[in-house]
Amino acid sequence: MIKTETKEEFNLEITSRNFTSTRNACKLCAPLGASIAFRGIEGCIPLIHGSQGCSTYIRRYVISHFKEPIDIASSNFSEQSAIFGGGDNLKTAIDNLRRQYQPAAIGISTTCLSETIGDDVELYIDQYRKSNKDESLPVIIHASTPSYRGTHLEGFQEALRATVETLARGGPHTDRLNLIPGFLSAEDLRHLKEILSDFGIGHTLLPDYSETLDGESWEEYQKLSAGGTTIEAIRAMGRAQATIQFGKSLKGLNTAATFLEGKFGVQSLTLGIPVGIRETDLFFKALKEWSGLEIPQKYQQERGRLVDAYIDGHKYVYGKRAIIYGEADFVAALASWLDEIGIVPALCATGACTGKFKETVLSGLKNCPEEPLICEDTDFADMLDTCRTMGIDMVMGSSKGYFISRKLGVPLVRVGFPIHDRIGGQRILHVGYRGTQQLFDRVVNALIEAGQERSAVGYSYI
């Protein structure tokens, strides 16, 4: 057994990219992440400052996953704005959004274009506020999201930090908890709220797109789908007692949680995304210690059932080899989980470039009997080139890895974002004992099914 502390034992240089170009990117661009985060704020409409295409492409991409109407406006740059600046466009856009949507907030993210010409969005917003000072204006939040600097995940985090920077206020501390779970599914967010409520912990979840991006069927068309973290609640985040953020690699970065800590003294705690027993235990332990309350019986039972299932299924999974890919912290969470059930995360990949990916993934591996290959700043084509000879049994990640699984002839277990070739991507549960249970059942069954398909006999009894 290899221990994580002895990292040298792993032969883990990050594979150099085989190509200068990115081939089938395993990442998306920053305004996409920002727009999703903004849709988790009640009454907030995302506005992408740049030319029309980025916003339309991003909408299409996001809609194909969530299968919900998701309006994302564009300030619609023309050649003129590219030369003289997009100030007028931005102001017109805000005007038009106010008229059509009457939003509580407008979440502006910038594109590569407006960033490169050096548009001073803060200044424009300021001017706008001044020239409309007699009217009641929506909250205007600005996140700087040039995609040449980071992926959709950085855009997501940036939007959250900008949101609390704009809105959070200090004051006497309450006993509330802020939870900043990162880019998870709508079902994950619902489950996390359920856990906190069952504990009896007063909480604010940011962002909360559990309803806005996975809503009910409507009676009447809604301009902006209902739900989301309220502006009031975000204001109060500065007075909460603590913030938990998920994502080990966020440690030491300037995030919403660290801002709240630095500015208002809201103590912050960074945990891994709670996938698997070990990471979920840490989450529940943190809640228990922090609140002084007992873990509700229900979750102890869920944990117990999960252990039981692990044992029932262990032989189907032990020693199997998987490729996992996606956002850095999400992959780290999956790697740690596969490690605890005996699957080798043989190739762990992300298109992002955090510089900490290897370290983060390694910190979650306790049982892995061999050296996984851990690549950041990589892409799907590289992954395929790399893994052909790795004896892979399973691919796990978004639907964009489908062609790898198809080429290798192994199952793809769809998790994360985007899921473009199935319905229900927004309802996949990944976190908690319950989410892990669902992942485990799906993984075991996928492997059993693959075996069944390969078998000439066709057993109907396993």
Place this chain on the structure above:
Amino acid sequence: MIEILKDRKKQVFQKGAETGDRGIVCEKASLAGSVSQRACVFCGSRVVLYPIADALHLVHGPVGCAAYTWDIRGSLSSGPELHRLSFSTDLREKEVIFGGEKKLYAALTELIKAYAPKAAFVYATCIIGLIGDDVQAVCKKVQAEQGIPVIPVHSEGFRGTKKDGYKAACEALFRLVVEGGGQPGFPLSINILGDFNLAGETWMIKEYYRQMGIKVVSCITGDGRVDEIRESSRAGLNVVQCSGSMTQLAKMMEETYGLPFKRVSYFGIEDTAEALYSVARHFDDLQVMRKTEELVRSEVNRIYPEVQHYRKALEGKKAAIYVGGSFKAFSLVKALRHLGIQTAIVGSQTGNPEDYEYLKEICDAGTIIVDDTNPLELSRFMMEKDVDLLIGGVKERPIAYKMGAAFCDHNHERKTALAGFEGMLNFCREVYASIMSPVWQFSPARQRRATMEQTFSEEITKAMFST
């Protein structure tokens, strides 16, 4: 109530509701802050060139533009599938500051070596227009070194609309056409322009022409091949579908090679039949005409009973159409009529004044015609018109579903062939399956609409059009 933005009012028209004969304002940049369904110049270029399966398509810029267009269309290839991969120079901060030419050069050279494409298209996206990379020069250099055409496509998103992207694509295509120009022509031959082989549609159409005794020299760009495009000036006629995107190329070929062109559509029974007949008429060949008549007759006889079966169920339903190009909208209005479905709302992202005039002509009184609409407007119109069906693309689908309306995807991403006679059947089946589904009984929007007074909705419509 959802209001139409003042600056957009002239882009909406209701047939019969207005006095005077004002035209619809169109071909404008989308309004800042309106949630347009349009994309950008790059999108226009990418859509047209995408199906060329043995060419390398390298998107020069930050990663997004390429990532969002990776394998998004249903364009099939009978051979190589290079078009289904997404290549991006994925510019980082360093290159944005110091320029991306070196990276472009390295990326192109490696990719050409690795994939041995027949040609390479290099799409310049927004940021390239700003940082001033000399894409042309890099392409030229690589072309000289690698010995294949390396063609820059000037598709910076902010330099216009999707239509300008079509233009850039046509210019790029023309470079290939010219390379093979001047060879002797083929008798009884055509090029199929503006069909993108979604779900194999080009193959179906090609088969019709084969049965008519007409040689298809090249398909631009469905199941497209570089060498075929090079041959294209040898055809006797350009048959142009999706005229918004491809007329430009046809005109260039007409000017240079005297190659005439015809606009057609392969959607719906009449339009498909008319397309084939018009080609037959062009060649004025008895044999061809006879075979065409035979083909049309047997195909229509084959599908007609089934279409009638659907019509019985669908008679009296109402539809909204919102598609990219207006030519498709014309065909859809007619195709729906075959099913007894009335078009209550129709619009496009890129129609021109003549297109909208024509739409006015063919639509019934009361039909709302829109240019470059947005989700709020569309939902409002759908509510008032109480439509049962929306025909559009992925971005419109959830709007339909939330409004309790059936949906048919008629965009580039679809995986069902909707062109030709067989396509008409598929179209009917899809529309029928969606409208007849029992799930609508549970839709709150549907329940509400069922109880809504008709007069109420008419009043709203009136109010919307009064300024």
